[in-house]
Amino acid sequence: xxxxxxxxxxxxxxxxxxxxxxxxxxxxxxxxxxxxxxxxxxxxxxxxxxxxxxxxxxxxxxxxxxxxxxxxxxxxxxxxxxxxxxxxxxxxxxxxxxxxxxxxxxxxxxxxxxxxxxxxxxxxxxxxxxxxxxxxxxxxxxxxxxxxxxxxxxxxxxxxxxxxxxxxxxxxxxxxxxxxxxxxxxxxxxxxxxxxxxxxxxxxxxxxxxxxxxxxxxxxxxxxxxxxxxxxxxxxxxxxxxxxxxxxxxxxxxxxxxxxxxxxxxxxxxxx
Amino acid sequence: xxxxxxxxxxxxxxxxxxxxxxxxxxxxxxxxxxxxxxxxxxxxxxxxxxxxxxxxxxxxxxxxxxxxxxxxxxx
Numbered sequence: 001x002x003x004x005x006x007x008x009x010x011x012x013x014x015x016x017x018x019x020x021x022x023x024x025x026x027x028x029x030x031x032x033x034x035x036x037x038x039x040x041x042x043x044x045x046x047x048x049x050x051x052x053x054x055x056x057x058x059x060x061x062x063x064x065x066x067x068x069x070x071x072x073x074x075x076x077x078x079x080x081x082x083x084x085x086x087x088x089x090x091x092x093x094x095x096x097x098x099x100x101x102x103x104x105x106x107x108x109x110x111x112x113x114x115x116x117x118x119x120x121x122x123x124x125x126x127x128x129x130x131x132x133x134x135x136x137x138x139x140x141x142x143x144x145x146x147x148x149x150x151x152x153x154x155x156x157x158x159x160x161x162x163x164x165x166x167x168x169x170x171x172x173x174x175x176x177x178x179x180x181x182x183x184x185x186x187x188x189x190x191x192x193x194x195x196x197x198x199x200x201x202x203x204x205x206x207x208x209x210x211x212x213x214x215x216x217x218x219x220x221x222x223x224x225x226x227x228x229x230x231x232x233x234x235x236x237x238x239x240x241x242x243x244x245x246x247x248x249x250x251x252x253x254x255x256x257x258x259x260x261x262x263x264x265x266x267x268x269x270x271x272x
Numbered sequence: 273x274x275x276x277x278x279x280x281x282x283x284x285x286x287x288x289x290x291x292x293x294x295x296x297x298x299x300x301x302x303x304x305x306x307x308x309x310x311x312x313x314x315x316x317x318x319x320x321x322x323x324x325x326x327x328x329x330x331x332x333x334x335x336x337x338x339x340x341x342x343x344x345x346x347x
Contacts, residue, residue, distance in 0.1 A: 010298045012305065032321050042286035043301055046308040049321045074319075075327045089322025099305060100312050104321045153281035171279035229323035240328045 013096050014048045017103065018129045020065045021050065027058040029124050030131040031109065032140055038131045041154050044147070047102040051132070053121070054081050054107035066103065067252035069094045075240050077267060078260045079105060086270045088229070092252075110225060111139040134159055138168045144222040149215050167193055170215075172207035175199050228271050236267040 011019075014034045021028035030038065033045025052058050059079045077088035084090070084107040092103045109117070116136070124130035132140065138155045141148040153170035162182055166189050169175050179186045179199040190196040195210035243262055247255035289297055317327040 010295050012298055012302045037289065037297075037301055040290040040292075040297075042282050043289060043304045044286070045320055046305055046311075047320045076322065076324055087323065089324065091319065091322060091324065099309055102320075104319070106322060150281040153279065154287065170281065173277055173279050226323055226325060230325070233324070237328045 013099065013101055015129055017048060017065070017069075017101075018050070020068075021062055022130070023061075025057075026121075026125060026130060027053050027061060028105075028130070029120065030129055031137065032104075035131040035137050036151060036155075038129070039134055039137065039155070039158065041151060041158070044151070046100075047104060049104045049106075051109055051117075051120070052084070052105050052107050054085055056081060059084075062105065063253055063256055066092050066094070069096065069101075071101075071103065071252055072248055073244070073252070073255055073259060074102070075237070075244070078256060078263050080256075080260055080263075081107065082269050083263065083267065084108065088267075088269075088271075109136075109140055110222070111142055112136060135164055135168070138164075142218045142222065144219045144226065146215075146219075149218075163189065166196060170211060172204045172211060175207055176202060176204065232268050232271045236263065239266055 014030065018028060018030055028050040030048070031051050032049040034048055036045070037043050052062065059081060063079055071092040071094035074091035074093050076091035077083040079090040084105070087106070087108045087110070089104055089106045091105075094101050094103075112120070120132065120136055123133065134155050138152050138159075141152045141155070149170055152168055156165050156168040156170060157174065159165050159168065162178060162185060166175070166178055166182070166186060169178070175196070176199060179196075179202075186196050186199055193214075195207070195214050198206050198210045239262070243259060247258055250258060289300065292300060319325055319327075
């Protein structure tokens with residue numbers, strides 16, 4: 001197997017969980033904050049996120065592992081491909097010693113096409129631990145949170161391809177240096193990233209203004225996406241406190257069965 | 273020697289993890305995760321990922337991990 005040298009004594013809860021999720025078959029790829037650690041960018045998140053394979057066996061296995069850890073559902077969609085396939089996320093929590101562990105899952109990460117997702121699974125098939133590549137991580141970080149754009153800025157500097165650096169850089173100075181050495185490429189990529197058209201004037205202020213505008217556009221785009229899910233989850237949200245009280249007395253697999261039954265009535269699968 | 277101007281995104285402490293060997297990284301990561309528990313009460317109802325931002329209001333303490341510990345061990 002390719003990847004990082006994970007000795008049993010040199011691990012942590014997120015690497016351990018990933019091993020448990022992937023026992024016998026690869027089902028889960030580490031993404032978001034913990035992937036940023038594995039890319040040596042920064043440690044900025046205490047929660048774990050995984051992209052899962054979109055199949056029933058994977059959901060069943062993940063739930064079994066989580067049940068062994070005494071996890072319970074947080075508000076979210078059931079870990080069931082009927083919801084996950086439409087972009088919903090599932091959320092769990094448990095204690096590991098003194099640490100509160102949160103485990104978040106989805107099968108359709110935003111801003112990643114199905115084709116890119118298939119390529120990701122292929123590339124990660126023999127990785128240990130599997131974690132999203134730097135470009136996928138940068139796309140994941142195009143959220144509605146300001147702090148994520150600083151991470152993208154560092155990620156872009158770690159990218160090997162000049163094309164990717166130009167597509168993701170958050171630094172006017174870096175972009176100006178890249179443009180000086182690759183003017184034809186900048187011109188070509190400006191069709192996909194309009195702010196690149198501003199680089200030719202070598203005007204730092206103008207490029208920074210364009211970066212700010214682009215960041216606000218990406219933030220608003222993600223806010224709008226989340227608002228659609230928020231609206232679709234309206235009935236589910238109202239019922240959740242009552243459902244969670246009942247589910248909290250059940251082992252996770254039974255709680256899951258109960259929540260799936262309820263979600264079939266109160267949580268739409270597709271979101272317009 | 274002329275120093276090249278650069279934009280800074282993260283602190284020196286943040287990016288220092290790139291110089292750590294694997295054992296150091298794991299030790300620092302685990303220590304960071306333990307210390308980050310201090311903010312658990314502040315983000316108890318929040319989400320950092322996925323399509324949700326906040327737990328529904330009125331979610332009883334019983335449904336949270338903290339609530340479960342209290343239920344199990346008293347509190």
